[in-house]
Amino acid sequence: MDDSIYLVLENGAVFKGKPFGARGEVIGEIVFTTGMTGYLETLTDPSYYGQIVVQTFPLIGNYGVIPSDFESAKPWVSAYIVREWCQEPSNFRSEGDLDTFLKKSGIVGLYGIDTRELTKIIREHGVMNARITADPSGLDKAAEESGSYRIEDAVESVTCPTPRITEPGEENYRVVLWDYGAKENITRELSKRGCTVICVPCSSTAEEILSLRPDGIMLSNGPGDPAENTGIISELKELCRSGVPIFGICLGHQLLALAQGARTEKLKYGHRGANQPAKHMPSGRVYITSQNHGYAVVSDSLPEWAELSFINANDGTCEGVTYINMPAFTVQFHPEACGGPHDTSFLFDRFIALMDAYKA
Ligand SMILES: NC(=O)CC[C@H](N)C(=O)O
Structure with a gap:
């Protein structure tokens, strides 16, 4: 046969x-x-x-x-x-x-x-x-x-159906993880640093998220075309006004940029692998990163209160943004690694530092 x-x-x-x-x-x-x-x-x-x-x-x-x-x-x-x-x-x-x-x-x-x-x-x-x-x-x-196939309702299909709490031994910070299809290692990295992680569905509103009294908000990775998530983007605009520290990874990075008026574009074939070079703009240092994305934020479309913090050293596309109008920063690559290098796990420490400053 x-x-x-x-x-x-x-x-x-x-x-x-x-x-x-x-x-x-x-x-x-x-x-x-x-x-x-x-x-x-x-x-x-x-x-x-x-x-x-x-x-x-x-x-x-x-x-x-x-x-x-x-x-x-x-x-x-x-x-x-x-x-x-x-x-x-x-x-x-x-x-x-x-x-x-x-x-x-x-x-x-x-x-x-x-x-x-x-x-x-x-x-x-x-x-x-x-x-x-x-x-x-x-x-x-x-x-x-x-040819006519399109990935639809991607985030809705993978988000957690109901909130889920992961508690570390000792709670120092309370983080709301807005789940667009979050990788488990984001929670592991946060738990390691003394964060209670409250994972909430993608349909959550800014009001619901803020009512959980978070010290920080984590915007997760996730599938599909970022620009299709219009509901999340409008809730994010409101969250940006709250002053609560925000850290976004991959889709989370794209959604925050969209909420701040930037555009995203589809890359020719994306970046997927465990050895993508991300250049840190202020220092010129290149970190090896794990990546999995098909879209990117258009650097030229970023508002003046957003600083390009990382670019992809291969093709020059946007890999990170730091916002100066609020305590927020985002990256296109995966600092939580898995699979891939842990070179940029210090970004979780930076998020902790933002939460410390906010709590003080
Ligand atoms: N890993 C991700 O979060 C991917 C983000 C988005 N779906 C993209 O392909 O660009």
Whole structure:
């Protein structure tokens, strides 16, 4: 029996591969990530909602499935593509292999294709949609149909349904984490620093958030086109007037910029991986960062009370903003790392310092 399955790109390119994980037809936006490790964090990062993720590193899964490393309770990718998945993972923390995990989670996987060639196509053409199908007839139609796919209601689909509190041993700060699809490691980094973290759904209003009497507000990462979150953006405008310290990561960074009148744009193929260089503008120092985004804040559109604090050293796009009209700063990369380097975890200490100043 021929168990081949096909990946059909919106531009008509076809790759014939083999299935792993769950079986089924999927459409999604196809993106690549260059991280050599951190596949569990990638799979369970809610920011990948609606996307078919390609790992450029050729062998994935060799340390198995380790639930305590997850960034959320389950994988969110629409489908997962690797050159080769490891059938015999070896790690003392591993609880199983990738194939079984993806099957259990209902995530379609495809392996055995030239992921290097696929990545080159995405890099040249830019990000596009794709379909995975087992049906070899009608591949042209599959390509055509995938063109109209759009990721919709992304944040609403991944946010926590009800508030959730994580308490550290000793509470020094109370942080409201506005959950647009937050990675678990944001909470871990805050808890480590003595923060009680109250995670609230994306539909929360500024009034509800302020009624929790936060010492600081954390704007999380999350999926989709930032500009579509018009409700959150208008609530954010109000939060900005409260004087409570704000720290935004990735989608949170984009939403605060939008609330302050800046624009966002879609990048050609985004930044996804664990070795993206972010240059700190005041010092000129370059930090290696973990990233996963397809949109960016347009630097030229920032208001005069917003200072460009980081740029991507590869393409010069905006990677961070410090606001001078309020105690707020945001970054496009992931200081919480996971997977990736911890070079910029000092930004959480900076947030703590802002909260100290606010409390005093
Ligand atoms: N990781 C994120 O928060 C991603 C933000 C946004 N969805 C983007 O792709 O740019």
